[in-house]
Amino acid sequence: MIERELAWRVFAHEFNHSHHFFHEGDERSPNYLVTPTGARINRLYFVGVLTEIENIGVGEDMWRGRVSDHTGGFMVYAGQYQLEAAMFLSGLEVPSFVAVVGKARTFEPEKGTIYTSVRPEELNRVDGQVRDRWVVETARLTFERIWSVRTALESGLKGPQLVNMLIQSGASTELADGINRAIEHYPDLKEYLEILSGTIIDSLKTLLPDTIKTDGTKEVDTVIDKSQALDSATSAVENVPLPEAQPDGKELVYELLGNLDKGRGVPVSELTDRSGQIGLTGDQVDDALKGLMSEGRCYEPKIGILRRV
Amino acid sequence: MNEIIAPLVDEIIRALGTTLNRAIVEDELTRLLEFKVPPEEARRSLLKKYGVSEVRRLSDLQGGERDIEITARILDINLKVVGIKDQERNIFMGTMADETGAKSFTAWKDFGLEPGDVVRVNNAYIRTWQGMPEINFGPRSKVEKLDRDTLDALATADVDRAFPLAELVEGAAAVHTIFRILECRHKEITTKNGPRTIVSGTAADHSAKLPFTSWESNPTLVQGTTVEVKNAYIKLWRGVPTINLSEFSTISRSDTDISNDELSPLLNHEPVRLDSITGRDGVFDAIIEGSLISIRPGSGLIIRCPQCSRVIQKNTCRVHGVVEGIYDMRIKSILDDGTGALTVVLDADLTQKVTGYSIEKAREVAASAMNQSAVEDEMRRRLLGRSMLARGNMTKGEYGITLVADDASLTEMDTAAEAAALIKEMGYAGPVQSGGT
Numbered sequence: 001m002i003e004r005e006l007a008w009r010v011f012a013h014e015f016n017h018s019h020h021f022f023h024e025g026d027e028r029s030p031n032y033l034v035t036p037t038g039a040r041i042n043r044l045y046f047v048g049v050l051t052e053i054e055n056i057g058v059g060e061d062m063w064r065g066r067v068s069d070h071t072g073g074f075m076v077y078a079g080q081y082q083l084e085a086a087m088f089l090s091g092l093e094v095p096s097f098v099a100v101v102g103k104a105r106t107f108e109p110e111k112g113t114i115y116t117s118v119r120p121e122e123l124n125r126v127d128g129q130v131r132d133r134w135v136v137e138t139a140r141l142t143f144e145r146i147w148s149v150r151t152a153l154e155s156g157l158k159g160p161q162l163v164n165m166l167i168q169s170g171a172s173t174e175l176a177d178g179i180n181r182a183i184e185h186y187p188d189l190k191e192y193l194e195i196l197s198g199t200i201i202d203s204l205k206t207l208l209p210d211t212i213k214t215d216g217t218k219e220v221d222t223v224i225d226k227s228q229a230l231d232s233a234t235s236a237v238e239n240v241p242l243p244e245a246q247p248d249g250k251e252l253v254y255e256l257l258g259n260l261d262k263g264r265g266v267p268v269s270e271l272t273d274r275s276g277q278i279g280l281t282g283d284q285v286d287d288a289l290k291g292l293m294s295e296g297r298c299y300e301p302k303i304g305i306l307r308r309v
Numbered sequence: 310m311n312e313i314i315a316p317l318v319d320e321i322i323r324a325l326g327t328t329l330n331r332a333i334v335e336d337e338l339t340r341l342l343e344f345k346v347p348p349e350e351a352r353r354s355l356l357k358k359y360g361v362s363e364v365r366r367l368s369d370l371q372g373g374e375r376d377i378e379i380t381a382r383i384l385d386i387n388l389k390v391v392g393i394k395d396q397e398r399n400i401f402m403g404t405m406a407d408e409t410g411a412k413s414f415t416a417w418k419d420f421g422l423e424p425g426d427v428v429r430v431n432n433a434y435i436r437t438w439q440g441m442p443e444i445n446f447g448p449r450s451k452v453e454k455l456d457r458d459t460l461d462a463l464a465t466a467d468v469d470r471a472f473p474l475a476e477l478v479e480g481a482a483a484v485h486t487i488f489r490i491l492e493c494r495h496k497e498i499t500t501k502n503g504p505r506t507i508v509s510g511t512a513a514d515h516s517a518k519l520p521f522t523s524w525e526s527n528p529t530l531v532q533g534t535t536v537e538v539k540n541a542y543i544k545l546w547r548g549v550p551t552i553n554l555s556e557f558s559t560i561s562r563s564d565t566d567i568s569n570d571e572l573s574p575l576l577n578h579e580p581v582r583l584d585s586i587t588g589r590d591g592v593f594d595a596i597i598e599g600s601l602i603s604i605r606p607g608s609g610l611i612i613r614c615p616q617c618s619r620v621i622q623k624n625t626c627r628v629h630g631v632v633e634g635i636y637d638m639r640i641k642s643i644l645d646d647g648t649g650a651l652t653v654v655l656d657a658d659l660t661q662k663v664t665g666y667s668i669e670k671a672r673e674v675a676a677s678a679m680n681q682s683a684v685e686d687e688m689r690r691r692l693l694g695r696s697m698l699a700r701g702n703m704t705k706g707e708y709g710i711t712l713v714a715d716d717a718s719l720t721e722m723d724t725a726a727e728a729a730a731l732i733k734e735m736g737y738a739g740p741v742q743s744g745g746t
Contacts, residue, residue, distance in 0.1 A: 004709055006583075007602050009647040045602050045645060047694060099694030101602045122603050124693035132724035133696060134600075139731055141647045172584050172648065201735060207728035 006174075007045035007101055009138040010035055012072035013199050015044070017192065019114040020185040021106045033104040033116065036186050036193070037145035038179030041104045044118065046074055047126060047134035049095045049309050051299040063089045067098055069135065070203035070296045075117040076100060085120040092125070094301065095309045099126045099134075132207050139200050145175065146193050152179050153190060206295040249280055253288040257298060257308050265305035314338050317348055321355055368409035370444065372437030379444065380429045380455070381405040381412075383422050384483050384540060385557035403557075404482040404540065405444065411483030413438070413542075417447035424557075427455045441480025471537070475516035477550055479590050481543040486552070488512035488519075489535045489567040495526060511594075512552060515571040519593050520546065523554035535563040548704025549591040580698060583649025587710055592703040595712060597653075598720065599646030601692045608640045609685030610671040636668050640688060644697060644712075651710040653699050659717045663697065664688050696720050 018035040030042045051073065052066040062079040063086045078085035092098065102118040109115070148171050157165055159180065166176035183189065256274055260266045268289075275285045289306065292298040298308050318334050334355065341351040357376070365377045386403030401416040403424075415438075422428065431451040435442045446452060471485045493510025508523040508530045521541075529536055540558045543550050554560060569576065580598040612634035613619065614626035621627075624634050638657040643650055661667055666674075671684045699717040703710060 003587075004643070004650045006648065006650045007600075007645045045600060045647075099600075099602075122693060124690060126694040129721055129724070130694045130696075132728075133722045136722065136724050136727045136731060137600075137647060139728075143731070143735055197735070201732055204728040204732050207724050209725050 005030060005042040007043045008039045008041045009046070009134070009141045010037075010039050010041065010044060011138055011142060011196075011200065011203070012046070012048070012067075012069050012074050014039075014071075014142065014196055015041075015074060015104075015116055016072055017196075018116055019106070020181065021114070022181070031104075032178075033106060034178050034181045034185065036182055036189055036196070037142060037149055038175055038182040039145060040174050040178035040181070043101065043103055043121075045099070045101050045134075046138070047097065047099045047131045048074065049131070049296055049299070050089075050092055050098050051095055051309070052301075053089055053092060053094055055090065061086055061090075065089045065092075067100055068296050068299070069138075070206055070294060071199045074100070075115070076102065076120050077105070077117050078120055082120055085123050088123045089120075095299065095307070097126045097128060097131050099124045099130060135203055135207060139204055142196070142200060145179075146197060148175065149179055149182065149189065149193060152183060158183075202294065206297075249284045250288040250291045252278065252280065253285055254292055254297060254308070257292075257306060261307060265301055265307040268304050268306060271306060313348065314342065317352055321352060324356060366409040367405070367407045367412050367444075370412065370435050370442045372435055372442045374435040377433050377435070378429065378431050379405075379407065379433060380427070381407040383424050383426045383428065384411065385424050385555075386416075386422050387557065404542070406483050411481075412442065412444050413480075413482045414444040414446070416452075417445065420446075420452045422452070422454075425457060427457055429453045429455055473516040474512065474514050474519045474552075475589065477519065477543045477552065479543055479545045479550055483539075484541040484543060484552070485537075485539045486514075486541065487535065487537045487563050487567070488514045488521075488552075489572065490530060490532050491518070493521075493530055493532055513572055513575055514567055517592070518575055519550060519552055521552035521554065522546075523558075523560070525554070525556050527554075527560050529560050529562055535566040537561050537563040545591060547702065548706070549593045549702050551593075578700075583644075583646050583651065586703060587649040587651065589703075590705060594700065594715075595703045596698070596700045597644065597646070597651075597703075597712065598696060598698045599644040599650075601642050601695050601697055602645045602650070603643035604685065604689040604692055605641040605643065605652070606685070608642070609638065609688050610668070610675050610681050611637050611639060612681075613637050636672060638666065638668055638671055638684075640664075640692070642692065642697075644699065651703065651712055652708070653697070653701075653717070654711060654713045655699075655717055656714075659714055660688075663717055663719050664691055692719075696722070 014035050014037060018033050020034040021031060022034065023029065023031045033041045035041060046067065046069065048067040048069040050065055051068045054064050056062050056064045057079065060080055062077065065076045066073040067076055076089070078089055080086075100118065100120055101122040102120040105117045105119050107115045107117060148166060148169070151169065152162055152166060155162065155165055162180050162183070163176045166179055167173060171179070186192065253271065253275060256271060257266055260270060260274065272282055272285050276282075280288075289298070293300070296309060298306055301307055314335065317338060318331065321334050321338070322331060337355060338351055341354060342348065346354070363377050365374075365379055367379060367381060370377070382405060384404040384406055386401050389400050389402055390397055391400055392398075399419060401419065401422065403414060404411055405414050406412075416422065429452075430444070430446050431453075432449055433444050433446040436445050437443070471487050474486060474488060477484060477486065489512070491511040491513050493508055496507050496509060497504055498507055499505075505524075506526045508526055510521060510530070510532070512519050512521045523530055538552070538554060538558055538560050542553050542555070544553055545551070578596050580596045583597060583599065586592045586595055586597075607620070611620050612622075612624070614621050614629055614632050615635050616629050616632065617626065619626055619628065621632070621634055624631060626632050638660040640655040640660050640663070642653050642655070644653045655663065657668060666684070666688070674684050674687060675681045696719065697717055698720050699712060699714045701712045701714040701716070703712045
């Protein structure tokens with residue numbers, strides 16, 4: 001019996017920070033990408049927003065799509081051997097929510113520079129609920145892995161002893177092996193885990209009830225008051241203003257972006273001008289746009305043009 | 310010559326014990342070496358001839374081993390009449406245990422064994438029977454009864470430990486376990502020795518739920534009671550480990566009852582994470598939840614042979630030829646929760662429940678697209694990426710891990726509440742609580 005490779009859940013940020021690819025056994029045995037939290041990825045599953053789609057093939061079709069979550073983008077390539085996926089991608093509108101199951105790939109144009117990408121097996125258009133749920137589930141699983149890696153680092157163990165310890169504390173054999181490899185391979189793991197935790201917390205915050213509604217704000221405040229989240233997810237969280245610090249700038253820009261868009265996006269200059277008319281400074285508009293982009297609520301289809309997702 | 314054979318002779322004598330005349334060993338060894346048999350082969354030949362078995366413990370026996378020696382206590386033994394080459398023969402089957410574990414055995418002749426006897430068996434061999442190693446001994450084997458106290462100190466420790474249900478695997482013999490009876494019913498069945506009442510039902514403890522069958526009726530087997538059973542055995546039935554109680558098992562009311570609290574994850578029907586069950590042989594009545602990450606070919610609208618129910622193409626069954634096919638629906642999906650993956654199969658009713666398609670509507674869709682697989686494509690479009698809760702028996706087979714669903718439904722999450730809870734949890738350095746493990 002061949003066991004099916006499970007579909008790992010990782011955020012784009014972590015996927016794109018992974019550069020340890022390995023292959024063991026004969027040529028038919030699978031390749032794995034080891035991420036900083038020890039996910040040992042052959043297959044992965046993610047849901048995000050398609051923000052770019054382009055045929056980059058010369059002579060024959062090779063579709064390249066960028067699927068963004070709140071932390072970054074997955075590059076998805078579909079060529080002649082993924083005909084169904086290529087056809088599906090080429091027919092999609094930007095933006096749309098898409099669910100992707102695929103295999104992890106790496107590309108190393110020169111020594112030391114490694115790009116990760118995904119070769120899709122299954123693709124589907126989904127709705128916001130599916131995306132939001134993926135964010136929550138991926139956050140939960142990633143936090144668990146972060147916790148396991150931290151335990152591993154603190155233990156000071158290495159090799160088989162470390163693997164045994166992790167399995168005893170409830171990790172699967174795949175994860176225990178992945179963490180062992182990650183610790184060997186990634187030098188500044190502790191620092192990276194801090195950054196990743198912060199990014200994930202930011203990502204989760206975008207799922208909280210709309211901050212502009214008063215009842216919603218109250219709820220968010222309670223959550224943030226009660227939680228000591230800011231302690232562990234230090235720097236990244238502090239840089240993002242709390243809702244009351246900037247109650248409307250971002251939402252106003254978001255509103256404007258929607259109103260001004262006649263279907264082809266809005267030039268940044270126009271957006272800045274109109275924001276100026278309602279009393280926002282250029283810096284405030286820049287901050288708002290940065291915030292909206294990192295939350296995955298707007299994107300830049302062409303340089304200097306913005307659209308809502 | 311003597312320098313070569315002297316150490317070998319010493320070694321053989323040491324292995325065989327003092328029962329053998331040194332001169333005989335020397336003679337035979339010399340003769341073998343005259344035939345240019347390599348010394349190692351000669352040694353082996355003699356050891357084999359004078360019947361030295363390797364001393365083994367029950368827990369490390371593997372199928373295919375021969376000439377082994379074991380010392381064990383007979384836990385139960387019963388006579389079976391079998392027909393071999395048109396002749397009736399009496400064989401004896403039962404369970405024996407040493408300090409490392411218990412195994413089934415078959416004695417191919419009557420050695421006059423009784424439960425409780427401690428025996429040393431020479432020249433036994435191991436056969437794989439129903440996937441588990443089983444000890445066999447017959448006319449060529451030597452069976453010697455030892456003082457019954459010999460194994461006392463040893464045999465009790467691990468064999469007497471009560472195992473949680475989740476650890477019971479196919480083929481386990483002399484099983485000791487404690488469970489609560491969630492439900493049970495008496496059934497009359499016909500055997501070749503006439504009608505007989507058996508009891509079957511569902512057993513549960515904190516770790517798992519398993520079906521059980523008692524081949525004898527017993528007044529202790531009543532719904533709601535916590536029972537302690539000894540000398541049960543585990544067989545796979547329809548791919549799920551099942552506790553079997555025979556006339557040789559003891560069934561008694563347990564001193565302590567298993568409380569509702571201990572069973573709460575099972576009683577509340579909480580889904581379990583896939584990594585907690587995919588390592589097991591089979592799981593009875595599992596409840597799982599995950600994302601539908603693939604809808605396999607062969608899903609959607611299908612046509613079956615009216616006689617054998619095989620899925621057919623173009624109204625031709627490969628056994629029954631041209632037939633009038635019957636329309637049916639099913640979904641073969643891959644459910645993955647990020648910790649494990651398995652195939653979940655939905656029948657027509659459940660397919661309708663999760664997709665909203667009746668067979669009639671599926672036929673309309675297929676007809677208007679002039680393509681049966683249009684239904685499959687449409688279902689894939691509706692389901693891929695969605696989350697599903699499914700309930701049913703999980704089994705392992707050639708095609709991987711499969712759960713045939715008894716019930717299934719698509720689920721939605723209150724993502725705002727879950728996100729808020731997770732942000733809060735992450736405020737602490739500790740692990741994130743994972744539901745249901």
